[in-house]
Amino acid sequence: MIIEAATKSFSLFGYKATTIDQVARLANVGKGTIYTFFRNKEELFDEIIKSLIKEMKDTADASIDPELSFYENVHRALYSILRYRKEHQLTIKLFQEERDMGTPAVIDVMVKLEQMILKYIAEQIIVAMEKGEIKQCDPELTAFVMLKLYISLIFDWEKTREPLRKEQILELFELYIFKGLSK
Amino acid sequence: MIIEAATKSFSLFGYKATTIDQVARLANVGKGTIYTFFRNKEELFDEIIKSLIKEMKDTADASIDPELSFYENVHRALYSILRYRKEHQLTIKLFQEERDMGTPAVIDVMVKLEQMILKYIAEQIIVAMEKGEIKQCDPELTAFVMLKLYISLIFDWEKTREPLRKEQILELFELYIFKGLSK
DNA sequence: GAAATGACCAAATGGACGAATCGGTCAATT
DNA sequence: AATTGACCGATTCGTCCATTTGGTCATTTC
Numbered sequence: 001m002i003i004e005a006a007t008k009s010f011s012l013f014g015y016k017a018t019t020i021d022q023v024a025r026l027a028n029v030g031k032g033t034i035y036t037f038f039r040n041k042e043e044l045f046d047e048i049i050k051s052l053i054k055e056m057k058d059t060a061d062a063s064i065d066p067e068l069s070f071y072e073n074v075h076r077a078l079y080s081i082l083r084y085r086k087e088h089q090l091t092i093k094l095f096q097e098e099r100d101m102g103t104p105a106v107i108d109v110m111v112k113l114e115q116m117i118l119k120y121i122a123e124q125i126i127v128a129m130e131k132g133e134i135k136q137c138d139p140e141l142t143a144f145v146m147l148k149l150y151i152s153l154i155f156d157w158e159k160t161r162e163p164l165r166k167e168q169i170l171e172l173f174e175l176y177i178f179k180g181l182s183k
Numbered sequence: 184m185i186i187e188a189a190t191k192s193f194s195l196f197g198y199k200a201t202t203i204d205q206v207a208r209l210a211n212v213g214k215g216t217i218y219t220f221f222r223n224k225e226e227l228f229d230e231i232i233k234s235l236i237k238e239m240k241d242t243a244d245a246s247i248d249p250e251l252s253f254y255e256n257v258h259r260a261l262y263s264i265l266r267y268r269k270e271h272q273l274t275i276k277l278f279q280e281e282r283d284m285g286t287p288a289v290i291d292v293m294v295k296l297e298q299m300i301l302k303y304i305a306e307q308i309i310v311a312m313e314k315g316e317i318k319q320c321d322p323e324l325t326a327f328v329m330l331k332l333y334i335s336l337i338f339d340w341e342k343t344r345e346p347l348r349k350e351q352i353l354e355l356f357e358l359y360i361f362k363g364l365s366k
Numbered sequence: 367g368a369a370a371t372g373a374c375c376a377a378a379t380g381g382a383c384g385a386a387t388c389g390g391t392c393a394a395t396t
Numbered sequence: 397a398a399t400t401g402a403c404c405g406a407t408t409c410g411t412c413c414a415t416t417t418g419g420t421c422a423t424t425t426c
Binding site for chain 1 (some may be wrong): 294318320324325327328331332335336339340355358359360361362363
């Protein structure tokens with residue numbers, strides 16, 4: 001009940017604007033009860049983020065299709081993960097709070113989230129290299145480049161221009177990262 | 184004298200923290216004098232940014248060597264332009280002010296700066312396509328991807344990891360954008 | 367007697383409001 | 397005709413103090 005109430009409140013109001021009193025009220029428990037299960041507000045927050053990360057990972061895993069090529073699978077996994085930022089209440093709120101207020105606890109969590117995504121991609125890259133599907137490269141750096149390219153295409157491009165369609169993003173991803181511009 | 188004093192003050196204190204009184208004092212003129220040459224604070228600022236842009240353009244032009252390949256020239260031009268952000272007092276200050284305070288006038292200017300860079304790269308890309316050096320692609324979008332990749336490699340990567348050397352960046356740029364990861 | 371509770375505390379936050387500072391004007395001066 | 401700084405309204409700053417916040421713990425509950 002506490003986790004459910006806290007998730008709802010964090011999603012609606014963000015980390016800073018969520019008070020323990022409110023979570024206790026929403027969860028129909030006394031305030032002290034929360035502190036028998038969580039050492040403090042941040043630990044409660046971390047617990048919720050832990051399930052969020054698990055959920056994202058599962059979604060990404062589910063989006064991968066062994067029949068398809070590596071680059072298409074990376075595209076699918078990345079796309080499904082990054083859709084969270086745009087469509088899930090909690091991640092939207094946290095993303096805004098990080099940008100607008102710079103709440104330290106939120107920054108911490110967003111860094112963790114990015115690290116998890118990078119680790120996930122890097123693992124896929126290592127497998128693809130072992131299979132001989134792609135050239136030898138630094139997995140960490142390649143994952144970083146892929147993620148940044150995606151974020152640019154999905155979030156930054158839309159700030160000033162017409163949003164790109166899903167297939168367009170796939171094409172661009174293929175063109176720039178896999179095939180290369182050289183003739 | 185006014186422009187010189189204003190440039191110094193903007194570089195040292197940023198846009199918001201620079202007062203017209205201070206510029207007048209530094210320039211050894213009365214405050215009213217400034218308003219006979221510039222309609223307001225923002226116009227004075229824009230004038231200074233105009234010379235900054237010209238300076239950046241000249242530096243980029245100078246860094247291009249017709250003997251070298253297209254991708255190496257793009258790398259050189261981008262690298263020299265982006266070095267401004269790291270080494271020039273004024274751009275450093277403005278970059279910080281945009282990130283930390285979100286001063287509207289500064290955001291405006293930084294958007295203009297980015298547009299100028301994108302336009303510059305797009306022009307280079309169009310020429311390279313005409314020469315048949317690279318595949319057909321959307322110049323605007325390609326310029327966008329190149330710039331974002333560069334910014335990621337030069338600024339974002341360094342936030343949490345060992346900075347990349349110049350040659351490393353060149354190699355990565357070649358690998359991801361030009362050759363592609365596919366075998 | 368273990369778990370739950372809410373009154374309680376120190377610390378952080380947020381208005382309220384007067385003082386100070388800001389960008390910009392303009393009559394007086396050079 | 398060009399320059400100036402006193403001056404103006406608007407915004408920001410600093411300093412209160414009342415309120416709220418995260419967290420504790422003696423008391424109550426089952």
